[in-house]
Amino acid sequence: MKTNHLLLCWLLATLVFLVYSCNKDESSYPVVDGADPVLTLRMERIRTEIGREFRIQGQINDNDGISKIKLSCAEILLNKTIDVSRDSLVKAFNLDYKFKTLPSQTGDNFTVTVTVEDVLGKTVERSIPLTMDGDFTAPTFTVAPDENVTVLIKSVTRLNLRFSLTDDKGLGSVKIDIPELNVSESITSFENPRLFSYSSSVVLPSTAGSYACTITAKDAQDNETVRNIMLQVSQTPDFQKMYLIDVDNATLLNSDLFGVPALIERTAPYTYRARYYNKANGTRVRFAPQKTDFNPICYGIHPDDASKLTDEPDISQPIMLTSVGYNEITFNIQSGNFSVRAYTPTDTPIPVGSNMLLDPGRPNEGSTPLRLALIGAGLPGAGSWSPSSPLFLEQHATNKYLFFAEFNLQAGNSISFIIGPHHSWGWWYEPFWRWDRANDPETNVSNGGENPGNWTISTTGRYRFEFDTHLKRSRFYPIN
Numbered sequence: 001m002k003t004n005h006l007l008l009c010w011l012l013a014t015l016v017f018l019v020y021s022c023n024k025d026e027s028s029y030p031v032v033d034g035a036d037p038v039l040t041l042r043m044e045r046i047r048t049e050i051g052r053e054f055r056i057q058g059q060i061n062d063n064d065g066i067s068k069i070k071l072s073c074a075e076i077l078l079n080k081t082i083d084v085s086r087d088s089l090v091k092a093f094n095l096d097y098k099f100k101t102l103p104s105q106t107g108d109n110f111t112v113t114v115t116v117e118d119v120l121g122k123t124v125e126r127s128i129p130l131t132m133d134g135d136f137t138a139p140t141f142t143v144a145p146d147e148n149v150t151v152l153i154k155s156v157t158r159l160n161l162r163f164s165l166t167d168d169k170g171l172g173s174v175k176i177d178i179p180e181l182n183v184s185e186s187i188t189s190f191e192n193p194r195l196f197s198y199s200s201s202v203v204l205p206s207t208a209g210s211y212a213c214t215i216t217a218k219d220a221q222d223n224e225t226v227r228n229i230m231l232q233v234s235q236t237p238d239f240q241k242m243y244l245i246d247v248d249n250a251t252l253l254n255s256d257l258f259g260v261p262a263l264i265e266r267t268a269p270y271t272y273r274a275r276y277y278n279k280a281n282g283t284r285v286r287f288a289p290q291k292t293d294f295n296p297i298c299y300g301i302h303p304d305d306a307s308k309l310t311d312e313p314d315i316s317q318p319i320m321l322t323s324v325g326y327n328e329i330t331f332n333i334q335s336g337n338f339s340v341r342a343y344t345p346t347d348t349p350i351p352v353g354s355n356m357l358l359d360p361g362r363p364n365e366g367s368t369p370l371r372l373a374l375i376g377a378g379l380p381g382a383g384s385w386s387p388s389s390p391l392f393l394e395q396h397a398t399n400k401y402l403f404f405a406e407f408n409l410q411a412g413n414s415i416s417f418i419i420g421p422h423h424s425w426g427w428w429y430e431p432f433w434r435w436d437r438a439n440d441p442e443t444n445v446s447n448g449g450e451n452p453g454n455w456t457i458s459t460t461g462r463y464r465f466e467f468d469t470h471l472k473r474s475r476f477y478p479i480n
Contacts, residue, residue, distance in 0.1 A: 040060075060116050142164045142255070160200075204233050257476040260475055403469070413456075416452040444473065
C-alpha cells in the first residue's frame with residue numbers, strides 16, 4: 001500500500017514538471033522592456049490598379065521579440081498571417097509583402113490593416129488606405145517628330161513643331177526645350193488631360209546648323225516620356241531614304257508596328273522611284289524623308305503648277321492614283337519633276353496550292369499543298385516557331401502577289417515571326433522571307449535577312465498583316 005502511494009506521488013510530480021516545462025518552452029519569454037511593438041510603415045497610402053500587384057512595406061522592432069504579423073482586408077480577400085518568432089526570437093523584421101487583386105475586383109477605396117503581436121501578447125495596429133487610382137503608364141506620343149528632322153533653308157526658315165500625346169490617367173506637364181534658340185515652354189493646364197495636341201511655328205536661322213530639341217511629357221504621378229530630336233537646318237539634302245505615305249492622318253504613321261509609311265527606292269542623287277499596289281481608284285499618296293509626321297517636309301503636287309512637286313507640307317497636294325494595280329512614281333526633289341505610270345510585274349507569283357514535296361530527297365514520302373504562313377511566337381492560335389502549326393496567310397482574290405491575315409492582339413504582349421511555307425512535319429523550307437533589320441523592319445529579304453525582334457503590342461485590338469512578294473514589302477497595323 002505504501003509502495004502504491006509513493007508511485008502515485010511520483011507520477012503526479014512528473015506530470016506537474018512536464019506541464020510546467022512545456023508551458024515554459026512554448027510561452028515563457030524573458031521580459032526585456034514590456035513595451036508595445038514599434039511598427040513604421042513606409043507609405044501613408046497605397047495606390048494600385050485592379051488586377052495589379054502592390055506591396056505592403058514597413059519596419060517592425062520589439063525588444064521582447066516579434067511573434068506574428070497579420071495583414072487583412074476582407075474586401076480584396078487579403079488575410080495573411082506571418083509567423084515570425086519560432087525557434088529563436090526575432091527583434092527586428094523588415095516587412096515586404098506582395099499582393100495582387102483579382103481582375104474581377106470591384107470598388108475604388110479600401111483599408112488594409114497591419115497588426116503586429118509580440119511574444120508577450122502585446123499588439124499594435126495600423127491602417128493604410130488602398131486606392132485603385134494608381135498610374136503606372138507613362139504618356140505616349142501618338143504623333144511625334146522623328147529623332148532626326150531636316151528643315152530646309154528658306155527666306156524665312158520655319159519648323160512647324162507638332163506632336164500629340166495621350167495618357168491613360170491624365171497629363172501633368174509638357175515641356176519643350178531648344179536651348180540654343182532660347183526656346184523653353186512649359187504647359188501644365190490641359191483642356192483634356194488624356195489627349196493633348198501641340199502645334200507651334202519655330203523660326204530657325206536661315207543658315208546650316210544643328211539644334212537639339214527635347215520634349216518631356218509627365219503624367220500626374222510623374223511617369224515620364226522624353227523625345228529627343230536633332231533639328232538639321234540645311235539646303236535640300238540628297239536624302240538616302242524616302243517614304244511613301246498613303247494615309248491622311250499622322251496618327252496612322254505612328255500606330256503601326258511597321259511598314260507605314262513605306263520605304264521606296266533611291267535610284268540616283270535626289271531621284272526616287274516608288275512602286276505601289278493600288279487597291280482602289282482615288283488613293284492619295286505623298287512622300288517624305290521622315291516617318292512619323294508630314295512635317296517638316298512632305299512632297300506633293302504644287303498647287304500653282306500641277307507638273308511639279310513642292311516640299312511644303314501645308315500646301316502640297318497628294319498625287320491621285322486612278323489605276324487599280326501596280327503603279328510606279330518617279331520624281332526628283334531638286335527639279336520637282338515627277339511621272340506616274342501603271343505597270344505589270346514580270347516575276348512569277350508564288351504557286352500557292354501546288355504540290356510541295358515533304359522531302360525532296362524522298363519523293364515517295366508524299367507532298368502537301370503549298371501555303372504561306374507566319375511562323376513565330378505570340379501568334380494567336382499558332383504554335384511557337386512551328387512550321388507545322390503556323391498562322392496561315394490568305395492570298396488576295398485578284399492580286400496573286402499579295403497575302404494577308406487579320407487577328408486580335410492584346411496590349412503588352414509581344415509578337416515575332418517570319419514568313420514561310422507550312423510543313424506538316426515541322427521542317428523549315430524555302431521560300432521564306434525575313435527582315436532587313438530586327439526592329440522596325442522596312443523591307444523583306446528573300447531566303448535571308450535578320451530574325452525578327454520582339455515587337456510589343458501597344459493597343460489591344462484587331463490587326464492586319466500584309467505581305468507583297470513582288471514588292472518584298474510588309475505592313476502590320478491596327479484596323480479598329
